[in-house]
Amino acid sequence: LLKDMDKVEETSKDIIKFTAEKLSVDDVSQLVTSPLCGAISLFVGTTRNNFEGKKVISLEYEAYLPMAENEIRKICSDIRQKWPVKHIAVFHRLGLVPVSEASIIIAVSSAHRAASLEAVTYAIDTLKARVPIWKKELYEESSSSWKRNKECFWATNS
Amino acid sequence: VEILYFAKSAEITGVRSETISVPQEIKALQLWNEIETRHPGLADVRNQVIFAVRQEYVELGDQLLLLHSGDEIAIIPPISGG
Numbered sequence: 001l002l003k004d005m006d007k008v009e010e011t012s013k014d015i016i017k018f019t020a021e022k023l024s025v026d027d028v029s030q031l032v033t034s035p036l037c038g039a040i041s042l043f044v045g046t047t048r049n050n051f052e053g054k055k056v057i058s059l060e061y062e063a064y065l066p067m068a069e070n071e072i073r074k075i076c077s078d079i080r081q082k083w084p085v086k087h088i089a090v091f092h093r094l095g096l097v098p099v100s101e102a103s104i105i106i107a108v109s110s111a112h113r114a115a116s117l118e119a120v121t122y123a124i125d126t127l128k129a130r131v132p133i134w135k136k137e138l139y140e141e142s143s144s145s146w147k148r149n150k151e152c153f154w155a156t157n158s
Numbered sequence: 159v160e161i162l163y164f165a166k167s168a169e170i171t172g173v174r175s176e177t178i179s180v181p182q183e184i185k186a187l188q189l190w191n192e193i194e195t196r197h198p199g200l201a202d203v204r205n206q207v208i209f210a211v212r213q214e215y216v217e218l219g220d221q222l223l224l225l226h227s228g229d230e231i232a233i234i235p236p237i238s239g240g
Contacts, residue, residue, distance in 0.1 A: 146236075148238055
């Protein structure tokens with residue numbers, strides 16, 4: 001049995017997807033599952049129903065697609081330099097994302113848990129600072145506003 | 159070169175993209191001024207945006223850009239992904 005395990009080679013995958021369809025934690029988790037891994041860590045970002053006393057009914061996302069995908073690839077590459085992870089999946093939804101639905105799912109698998117837990121944190125923090133994706137909050141009172149992440153590396157809240 | 163507008167900047171200009179003619183060598187800030195002349199409403203976001211030139215971030219400053227026909231330059235307002 002040990003001999004068979006030596007022969008098994010599994011190429012590490014970076015799976016990046018943008019879609020208007022509803023995201024599934026189960027599907028994304030399956031993509032990074034591996035017999036070599038004892039840990040899968042996940043981050044799921046969901047639409048919150050309030051901001052500064054206003055009722056949020058939905059978020060609307062847009063992205064500069066080829067660059068967003070490339071920036072996420074760079075993040076995957078950074079992760080692989082820092083931690084021994086196996087597979088990485090980043091799924092981001094575009095268009096309307098109603099309250100409590102997922103806008104982003106990040107899944108990372110690794111042999112032991114420390115690597116994937118740290119890698120997932122790094123991935124979401126860096127995505128919020130660097131990847132060209134925008135969200136607009138749609139409020140109940142028919143107004144809306146483009147959000148900005150405090151992590152955004154070039155714009156300060158002035 | 160092709161200028162791409164996103165999020166708030168697209169709402170201000172009313173367009174998602176347009177082709178403009180600029181010198182092959184131009185400072186980033188000068189390029190911004192060219193664009194702002196065409197869309198004065200963009201003055202509101204001048205201090206918040208960054209460029210992406212051929213998909214690499216460039217601040218609106220003194221950096222000299224070497225542009226080629228067909229290059230893509232995106233106006234990137236503060237991001238809010240995730």
